[in-house]
Amino acid sequence: MLTEKEKKVFQDIAQTGLLETLRALSKLSDRQWCAFPRAFSFETIEQARAGFPASEPARFSGDLILEGDMPMHLLCIFPQESALTLMYFLTGQSEKVSDLASMQTLAVAEVSNILANAFLNVIANTLKVRLLPRTPRVLVGSRSQIIDSALSRAGAHPDYALVTELRLESENLTMTGTLCILLDRTALGNLIGKIHDSPAWTERTRKIF
Amino acid sequence: MTKILIVDDSPILRSTIRTVLERAGYQITGEAGNADEAFALYGKERPGLVLLDILLPGESGLDILRRLKTMDPAAQVLIVTAVNQEAVNEEAKQLGARGILYKPFDPSELTAAIAEVLK
Numbered sequence: 001m002l003t004e005k006e007k008k009v010f011q012d013i014a015q016t017g018l019l020e021t022l023r024a025l026s027k028l029s030d031r032q033w034c035a036f037p038r039a040f041s042f043e044t045i046e047q048a049r050a051g052f053p054a055s056e057p058a059r060f061s062g063d064l065i066l067e068g069d070m071p072m073h074l075l076c077i078f079p080q081e082s083a084l085t086l087m088y089f090l091t092g093q094s095e096k097v098s099d100l101a102s103m104q105t106l107a108v109a110e111v112s113n114i115l116a117n118a119f120l121n122v123i124a125n126t127l128k129v130r131l132l133p134r135t136p137r138v139l140v141g142s143r144s145q146i147i148d149s150a151l152s153r154a155g156a157h158p159d160y161a162l163v164t165e166l167r168l169e170s171e172n173l174t175m176t177g178t179l180c181i182l183l184d185r186t187a188l189g190n191l192i193g194k195i196h197d198s199p200a201w202t203e204r205t206r207k208i209f
Numbered sequence: 210m211t212k213i214l215i216v217d218d219s220p221i222l223r224s225t226i227r228t229v230l231e232r233a234g235y236q237i238t239g240e241a242g243n244a245d246e247a248f249a250l251y252g253k254e255r256p257g258l259v260l261l262d263i264l265l266p267g268e269s270g271l272d273i274l275r276r277l278k279t280m281d282p283a284a285q286v287l288i289v290t291a292v293n294q295e296a297v298n299e300e301a302k303q304l305g306a307r308g309i310l311y312k313p314f315d316p317s318e319l320t321a322a323i324a325e326v327l328k
Contacts (some may be wrong), residue, residue, distance in 0.1 A: 024291075028313040084217050090221055110219045113264065117291035124294040132292065135266050137219050 011040050012162065013126050017119035024118040025168070028111070029089040036167045045147065045182065047162035052143035059083075059178075060104065061146045062112020064133040065153070066120075069190045072183035073150045074120070074133065074160060075160075076112035077143055082175040086111045086112050105138045112136050119179070127194040143178060150182060158182035211257035211327055212238035216247045216273065217289065218265050222312070224259060226289070229316040235323070244268035244276075251277065251284075258327060261306075263290040263297065271300055278305045287326050289314075 022035050029201065043051070061077040078086065087107035113136050124131040139149045151158065162181040181193070213235050215223050223240045230237055238254040241247035243266050251259065259277070263270035270288065277284045288301050291312040301309060307326040312321060 024313055027274075027315070091225075106219065106221050110221050113219070117264075117293075121293045124296070128295075130294060130296040132269065132294075132297065134263065135264050138214045 006192055007194060009043060010042075010162075013123055013195075014040060014119075014162070016201075017122040018164065018166070020118040020122050021115045021179075022168075024114050028114060029170070030122045031170045031173075033168050033170045036099070036169065041161075041163045043163065045151070045158055045161055048146040048163055048180070049147050051163070052147075054142065054144060056142045058141055058145065059143060060108040061139045062108055062116065062136040062140050063146075063150050063153075064112065064116045064120075064136045066131055066133045068131075070129070070131070070183070070187045070194070072181055072187055073153075074112075074116045075139075075146060075178070075180040075182070076108075076116055077146060077149060077178040077180060078108060079176060081110050085173065085175055105140075109138050127198045129194055132141050143180075147180070147182065149187075158184050158187075160184070160188055162166060210234075210235065210236050211237050212254060213323070214239050214247070214254065214256040214259045215249055216241045216259060216265070217262040218242045219262075222262075229319055230323070231303070233320045242266075244273050247273055247278070248280075251281075257285060258323065259284060260284045260289045261286050261321075263301075265290050265317060271297070271304060274301065274304045274306060283322060287322060289319075307319065 007125045013172070021031055026033050041124060043093065057080065059077050059079050060083040064074040066072045066074070083104050087104050090107045090110060091103065116133065120131045120133065139146045141149065160183055164179045166177050168177065213230060215226050215237060217223050217226070227237045227240065238256045239250040241250050261270045261273060265273070270290065274286055277286065286306050288306045288309040289312065290309065293311050298309060308322055310322040
């Protein structure tokens with residue numbers, strides 16, 4: 001597990017990542033967004049799944065998979081109404097389009113691709129690594145079902161979940177979303193190693209001592 | 210008139226790019242969602258410019274760029290991607306990409322980047 005200091009460094013990186021994600025969303029939608037992240041949590045997969053209501057309405061999620069020495073899933077999860085809003089921003093089409101589910105799925109895939117990469121770019125550039133995910137697939141279900149679907153993908157055995165729940169506001173619009181990173185012990189160990197080697201760690205250490 | 214090939218796995222993005230470029234007077238010679246489609250269209254149409262995403266199913270855009278430049282060293286490629294990582298940018302440049310445009314972008318940024326590459 002992460003130590004408190006490691007959590008803080010990762011939280012700093014994650015917050016910068018969220019700012020970049022927000023910038024990407026603002027550009028995508030041509031309006032300014034404010035983000036109100038709830039508590040950043042670091043949990044086991046079981047704790048993360050149990051933390052989501054079992055009977056919540058279905059959501060849409062982009063699932064981006066990273067391979068290499070830090071394998072992980074990045075899930076960008078949106079409730080139905082937020083997915084519709086994103087579809088409108090991306091395509092200019094409202095819920096009146098004929099093939100709504102298909103269009104919504106395409107929109108969630110592309111928006112997740114843009115937002116998750118904005119987040120990954122910050123981690124990659126901070127830790128001086130290269131993080132190229134596979135193209136996103138879209139999962140539908142409650143958040144615990146979405147996590148289960150991600151886990152069922154062959155070769156992936158994540159142990160931990162980093163979860164940030166977001167409320168996004170812009171003028172008269174509000175969207176919510178959940179950013180969830182699933183990773184295993186080895187990936188976490190490699191991530192901690194990269195954090196220790198990074199300028200972010202040095203700066204944090206200098207600030208503390 | 211420069212012919213442009215769009216290589217991106219997102220049909221929404223391909224459609225958006227096509228609309229913007231056709232309105233700006235460019236000729237879109239084809240759309241590809243993966244490496245096989247991209248090479249088939251490139252061989253047939255010999256476009257003057259390829260707009261190439263990096264994250265694609267199967268071969269990545271960087272792999273495609275490497276193969277394309279081996280096949281046709283004169284190929285003109287503008288990378289259009291959500292990936293903005295120093296190591297990746299450097300590799301794309303070394304492989305011969307003429308520029309990189311980051312998603313999301315405004316229509317004016319797309320046309321300006323293309324004009325710069327074709328200058």
